Amino acid sequence: xxxxxxxxxxxxxxxxxxxxxxxxxxxxxxxxxxxxxxxxxxxxxxxxxxxxxxxxxxxxxxxxxxxxxxxxxxxxxxxxxxxxxxxxxxxxxxxxxxxxxxxxxxxxxxxxxxxxxxxxxxxxxxxxxxxxxxxxxxxxxxxxxxxxxxxxxxxxxxxxxxxxxxxxxxxxxxxxxxxxxxxxxxxxxxxxxxxxxxxxxxxxxxxxxxxxxxxxxxxxxxxxxxxxxxxxxxxxxxxxxxxxxxxxxxxxxxxxxxxxxxxxxxxxx
Amino acid sequence: xxxxxxxxxxxxxxxxxxxxxxxxxxxxxxxxxxxxxxxxxxxxxxxxxxxxxxxxxxxxxxxxxxxxxxxxxxxxxxxxxxxxxxxxxxxxxxxxxxxxxxxxxxxxxxxxxxxxxxxxxxxxxxxxxxxxxxxxxxxxxxxxxxxxxxxxxxxxxxxxxxxxxxxxxxxxxxxxxxxxxxxxxxxxxxxxxxxxxxxxxxxxxxxxxxxxxxxxxxxxxxxxxxxxxxxxxx
Amino acid sequence: xxxxxxxxxxxxxxxxxxxxxxxxxxxxxxxxxxxxxxxxxxxxxxxxxxxxxxxxxxxxxxxxxxxxxxxxxxxxxxxxxxxxxxxxxxxxxxxxxxxxxxxxxxxxxxxxxxxxxxxxxxxxxxxxxxxxxxxxxxxxxxxxxxxxxxxxxxxxxxxxxxxxxxxxxxxxxxxxxxxxxxxxxxxxxxxxxxxxxxxxxxxxxxxxxxxxxxxxxxxxxxxxxxxxxxxxxxxxx
Numbered sequence: 001x002x003x004x005x006x007x008x009x010x011x012x013x014x015x016x017x018x019x020x021x022x023x024x025x026x027x028x029x030x031x032x033x034x035x036x037x038x039x040x041x042x043x044x045x046x047x048x049x050x051x052x053x054x055x056x057x058x059x060x061x062x063x064x065x066x067x068x069x070x071x072x073x074x075x076x077x078x079x080x081x082x083x084x085x086x087x088x089x090x091x092x093x094x095x096x097x098x099x100x101x102x103x104x105x106x107x108x109x110x111x112x113x114x115x116x117x118x119x120x121x122x123x124x125x126x127x128x129x130x131x132x133x134x135x136x137x138x139x140x141x142x143x144x145x146x147x148x149x150x151x152x153x154x155x156x157x158x159x160x161x162x163x164x165x166x167x168x169x170x171x172x173x174x175x176x177x178x179x180x181x182x183x184x185x186x187x188x189x190x191x192x193x194x195x196x197x198x199x200x201x202x203x204x205x206x207x208x209x210x211x212x213x214x215x216x217x218x219x220x221x222x223x224x225x226x227x228x229x230x231x232x233x234x235x236x237x238x239x240x241x242x243x244x245x246x247x248x249x250x251x252x253x254x255x256x257x258x259x260x261x262x263x264x265x266x267x268x269x
Numbered sequence: 270x271x272x273x274x275x276x277x278x279x280x281x282x283x284x285x286x287x288x289x290x291x292x293x294x295x296x297x298x299x300x301x302x303x304x305x306x307x308x309x310x311x312x313x314x315x316x317x318x319x320x321x322x323x324x325x326x327x328x329x330x331x332x333x334x335x336x337x338x339x340x341x342x343x344x345x346x347x348x349x350x351x352x353x354x355x356x357x358x359x360x361x362x363x364x365x366x367x368x369x370x371x372x373x374x375x376x377x378x379x380x381x382x383x384x385x386x387x388x389x390x391x392x393x394x395x396x397x398x399x400x401x402x403x404x405x406x407x408x409x410x411x412x413x414x415x416x417x418x419x420x421x422x423x424x425x426x427x428x429x430x431x432x433x434x435x436x437x438x439x440x441x442x443x444x445x446x447x448x449x450x451x452x453x454x455x456x457x458x459x460x461x462x463x464x465x466x467x468x469x470x471x472x473x474x475x476x477x478x479x480x481x482x483x484x485x486x487x488x489x490x491x492x493x494x495x496x497x498x499x500x501x502x503x
Numbered sequence: 504x505x506x507x508x509x510x511x512x513x514x515x516x517x518x519x520x521x522x523x524x525x526x527x528x529x530x531x532x533x534x535x536x537x538x539x540x541x542x543x544x545x546x547x548x549x550x551x552x553x554x555x556x557x558x559x560x561x562x563x564x565x566x567x568x569x570x571x572x573x574x575x576x577x578x579x580x581x582x583x584x585x586x587x588x589x590x591x592x593x594x595x596x597x598x599x600x601x602x603x604x605x606x607x608x609x610x611x612x613x614x615x616x617x618x619x620x621x622x623x624x625x626x627x628x629x630x631x632x633x634x635x636x637x638x639x640x641x642x643x644x645x646x647x648x649x650x651x652x653x654x655x656x657x658x659x660x661x662x663x664x665x666x667x668x669x670x671x672x673x674x675x676x677x678x679x680x681x682x683x684x685x686x687x688x689x690x691x692x693x694x695x696x697x698x699x700x701x702x703x704x705x706x707x708x709x710x711x712x713x714x715x716x717x718x719x720x721x722x723x724x725x726x727x728x729x730x731x732x733x734x735x736x737x738x739x740x
Binding site for chain 1: 450451
Binding site: 398399401402403404405406407408412416420421501502 | 554556598599
């Protein structure tokens with residue numbers, strides 16, 4: 001009996017710092033967003049203004065929404081509109097607000113076997129890649145990026161689930177590891193611009209296609225529904241959401257740059 | 270190959286410049302893993318010893334299961350503990366998810382079988398030597414088991430160090446239940462995974478070398494303590 | 504008083520082999536009883552049946568008076584190889600006393616007295632495991648002494664010791680006897696049996712072939728096996 005008490009005490013001690021200063025919220029977001037460095041830039045500004053610590057759990061989009069569904073986060077901040085609307089329809093979220101967008105870029109080897117470099121038409125580029133059977137790495141992890149990739153294949157008139165061959169490598173990984181794999185294989189890959197700009201292991205890869213409107217990646221934020229999950233910190237969560245869409249928050253988003261280049265474009269209404 | 274020498278340089282630079290964030294991460298890693306080892310030892314040593322000394326139906330089966338549990342995949346443990354600690358789960362009210370507390374719980378579950386199984390084997394071997402004398406003195410059951418545990422404590426240190434090594438090395442469990450939150454639940458192994466996924470391999474490897482050096486240091490310290498204590502009690 | 508001890512058709516089998524077929528014997532207070540027999544005769548098994556370390560496969564082993572706890576506490580056993588804990592000599596004696604429920608000042612006093620009785624006071628605080636073989640066995644005897652048992656079982660206590668250590672042990676055993684403890688000792692050392700024993704129980708293939716006062720056993724053994732054993736002619740089997 002003593003042992004059990006000791007163990008519980010130990011566990012409580014380690015969670016005590018978390019509970020003592022209760023002024024924090026948990027936000028589930030995506031790995032690509034966190035790895036872009038946006039949160040490191042954004043969150044200290046919010047924390048300084050409100051004293052609320054924002055703890056970001058960065059996982060794949062599917063898992064981020066699942067965390068919200070379970071009530072383990074207070075706010076969900078992802079970039080997969082259809083999935084977010086399903087989340088709302090299921091009653092797990094209160095309201096969805098547009099926050100910002102970034103774009104995807106098609107990355108490929110300098111040698112460019114499928115000859116897609118320079119075109120602004122992503123759909124045409126994908127068709128060329130399939131025709132050339134050039135190696136292509138997919139994230140395959142139900143993430144926002146993966147979802148966007150599948151949508152583009154559909155737009156190109158290709159049923160990728162049926163028509164894929166050994167040239168299509170479904171890795172089931174996050175953006176960074178998938179880029180590592182692509183670099184290792186000299187393959188094409190769809191990536192968000194942010195992760196690409198911070199990615200250090202490029203080998204022979206460069207941006208081959210960019211600027212197509214279909215490559216734009218919209219971010220949305222939702223408060224997890226306190227009616228379904230009473231433990232949600234609704235005031236503090238709402239404060240964060242309000243700040244993100246406020247002129248001040250939107251400016252902070254626009255101010256974030258990598259190598260002088262803006263990554264995210266605020267578009268809250 | 271030059272990446273490796275660059276990584277060693279990175280590792281040394283991190284240590285030499287007393288990078289504050291690094292030391293915060295190292296501190297948290299040690300706090301979590303050492304706590305888990307302490308808890309697992311507190312529970313696992315008596316459990317293993319009792320299993321070694323006890324005689325009851327199904328004992329052999331239990332021994333086999335305990336041995337098998339040494340190979341629990343960390344990511345599976347993480348997932349199960351996550352489901353238990355999630356707000357949607359039975360222990361959600363504790364509010365432990367995404368805190369260091371959850372990481373300690375997950376690592377304790379992971380290494381408890383290692384410490385218990387290795388202790389069971391060591392005590393069982395010792396029991397053969399001690400059994401008759403202890404029973405002659407009227408010392409049986411849990412009393413006998415705990416007496417043995419204390420008497421063979423130096424041998425058991427290896428079991429505890431095995432548990433510590435496993436805890437410091439794993440990433441699957443702490444990643445899922447901790448969430449790798451910057452400044453809150455980010456430890457050495459999850460940082461290494463993160464930097465690798467960002468493509469910063471030299472930094473990741475440098476951190477890895479720092480982690481290995483720390484674990485090596487802990488083992489060396491344990492050895493010094495053991496030798497000194499052994500000299501005192503023969 | 505937990506003596507006399509009665510074995511009534513007690514038998515013991517292990518791994519399909521019957522080591523002790525059906526033994527009936529009474530051990531009474533008073534004379535030092537020496538169990539003699541060749542290796543493999545069943546002496547060790549018989550000692551363990553009496554002390555309660557083994558349960559009989561058939562028949563009964565019964566002490567007189569007292570519940571199980573009392574009969575346990577009034578006995579002690581010393582084995583051929585002493586089993587000592589990794590702590591000081593004194594701490595080993597204290598451990599045994601605490602296990603018997605003796606605490607506080609009385610525990611400390613009895614521990615010191617026992618060590619003095621066997622002549623180990625000067626090494627009381629040394630780790631028990633670094634003592635010599637003879638000192639370790641004396642410590643085992645001190646541990647038993649501290650418990651003030653009614654019966655002391657000894658299973659070949661000097662088989663692993665050199666002659667001078669053997670003499671030291673025999674001195675302590677005699678002191679136990681003089682203090683009134685009933686000694687039951689298994690040995691195959693004939694000289695020791697004559698020096699310490701009052702009566703001999705001769706065991707052959709798990710059966711008691713003879714039981715007689717010690718001088719009578721050695722000068723006029725009643726059975727051929729016993730005679731051969733005394734002469735050192737009994738083959739291994």
